[in-house]
Amino acid sequence: MSLVIAIKHGEIVYFGADTQTTIGDGKIFSSFEEEYKIISLGHGIVVGLSGYVSSIQQITFHPEWFDGLENQPLSKKYLVTEVLPKLFKELKSYDQLTTTSNGAKTLSMSIIIAKRDKLFRIYDSGAVVEIPEFVAIGSGQSYALAFYRIHKPIKDVNQFIVNAIAFTDEYVNSVGGQVTLMDTDTLKIEKRNSQLCL
Numbered sequence: 606m607s608l609v610i611a612i613k614h615g616e617i618v619y620f621g622a623d624t625q626t627t628i629g630d631g632k633i634f635s636s637f638e639e640e641y642k643i644i645s646l647g648h649g650i651v652v653g654l655s656g657y658v659s660s661i662q663q664i665t666f667h668p669e670w671f672d673g674l675e676n677q678p679l680s681k682k683y684l685v686t687e688v689l690p691k692l693f694k695e696l697k698s699y700d701q702l703t704t705t706s707n708g709a710k711t712l713s714m715s716i717i718i719a720k721r722d723k724l725f726r727i728y729d730s731g732a733v734v735e736i737p738e739f740v741a742i743g744s745g746q747s748y749a750l751a752f753y754r755i756h757k758p759i760k761d762v763n764q765f766i767v768n769a770i771a772f773t774d775e776y777v778n779s780v781g782g783q784v785t786l787m788d789t790d791t792l793k794i795e796k797r798n799s800q801l802c803l
Contacts, residue, residue: 621766624782656714
């Protein structure tokens, strides 16, 4: 699993993620993790992903799903009508949807998506929720949320994200490694060591 955090601060959404892959009980630290946990898909779209790598790759292989957003803001309507039907269809064709106990088909990943100051979470059920300020996905999400509630207001957003991931690493075995950062303004990846610095 992973930890991906997004924080809306002013007119920008900031993302951060750990770089650990967990296979069974083993930890693997990988430099290529930055290429799929936080991704710029073009047109100012940044996506944070947690879940099965093969499912995650499907959204990264289709930046054209977001071509309609070239000159307009990201919206819940666009995600629900334009992106999710294509994502579910693609994952179904590769037999990568999860079936719940009641037979419903769900995604095998969690998604955070943003453009400029619009921030959304897509749940495994396909539900889309606009996020006012903070969201975390992955195995350490509850610890990251607790850290956020204790330490706001936030002054240095990137340092806050590094601290939240370092804090979570202390309690969650499947979170760790360097931190990768990106925001909807610069759209560039930055790496930092995961060290708690309050």
